[in-house]
Amino acid sequence: MYVNDPEAPRYVALGDSQTEGLGDGDDTVGLRGWADRLAEHLAQHHPGTRYANLAVRGRLARHVRTEQLAPALALRPDLATVVAGVNDLLRPRFDADEVGAHLEAVFAALTAQGARVATVTFPDVTLITPLARPLAPRVAALNDRIRDAARRHGVVVAETGSHAVVTDLRLWSPDRLHASPLGHARIAAAVAHALALPGSDDTWTHPLPPVPAALPARGRAAAELRWAAAFLGPWLGRRLRGRSSGDGRTAKRPQLLPVLAPGPRDSARREREEPPRGEN
Helix, strand or coil, rough: CCCCCCCCCEEEECCCCCEEEEEEEEEEEEEEHHHHHHHHHHHHCCCCCEEEECCCCCCHHHHHHHHHHHHHHEEECCCCEEEEEHHCCCCCCCCCHHHHHHHHHHHHHHHHHHCCEEEEECCCCCHHHHHHHHHHHHHHHHHHHHHHHHHHHHCCCCCCHHHHHHHHHHHCCCCCCCCCCHHHHHHHHHHHHCCCCCCHHHHCCCCCCCCCCCCCCHHHHHHHHHHHHHHHCCCCCHHHHHHHHCCCCCEEEEEEEEEECCHHHHHHHCCCCCCCCEEE
């Protein structure tokens, strides 16, 4: 699987807030996230695994290319994950071709150096946030560009956008932009499965246990209004002020460091740490 040393693989994660780990922990206790979980999965089978995470919240695809690619190449990864583009499609002037070109440049540089590269596709946001209906064509266009660029450079694609379970609200944090701890666990499992890592399988695609009946229409409308006031409003406010949630932030793990694999009890507990709920 790995080009250099299979016993001590070097894994580098590039991206934005999802890869940084928002929704899985916080800035006080620390963020975990799907990339950390994937590194732990690697370490279970390769105890010498070293891992760096260059992702920073709020970053666009062009920032991943201009700010994270060179440091990633300098670390000479055996495995790299590149997940970006959601912040772009939320901007008024979204250009799928431009975003795809930035991601393809990152794919090309990493694979040319010998790294195995993996990425993901994104789900239909209208099934998570009905108010986001205008974004549906953008998500489809972005996924098409990701698949095309990945195909040209031999990049592995975890089709996380193609399974119904990914729109289960229990996999999302209350802001509906970032995965919950359970969602991050599913993303890590999806990428591990796409890479055919030892110990991986397709159970990440399985639906969660049923929940109580959905809210009536009036209750759903009230929930949407609460979400808009708590999360959409502040987000729009930052955009109007030309601010980003990542202003002044740097990568949480800029250097390759050893990874401690969690024990079986830790893994089981963390899989269950997000309690079921019917709506956000």
